Amino acid sequence: xxxxxxxxxxxxxxxxxxxxxxxxxxxxxxxxxxxxxxxxxxxxxxxxxxxxxxxxxxxxxxxxx
Numbered sequence: 001x002x003x004x005x006x007x008x009x010x011x012x013x014x015x016x017x018x019x020x021x022x023x024x025x026x027x028x029x030x031x032x033x034x035x036x037x038x039x040x041x042x043x044x045x046x047x048x049x050x051x052x053x054x055x056x057x058x059x060x061x062x063x064x065x
Contacts, residue, residue, distance in 0.1 A: 019027055034042060 037045075
């Protein structure tokens with residue numbers, strides 16, 4: 001369990017690092033778009049991301065072993 005969490009956090013850091021390393025100007029544009037959204041819209045996006053992430057984890061656990 002702890003190994004899985006460590007691997008997951010490592011993968012998140014890799015993906016975050018790739019965005020900063022490969023597309024820093026795109027990241028600035030994305031942040032500007034996020035600033036233009038209301039707090040409720042950002043909260044909804046976060047809740048959708050949580051739901052999709054949970055679904056992916058459950059699907060991987062169910063179908064992947």
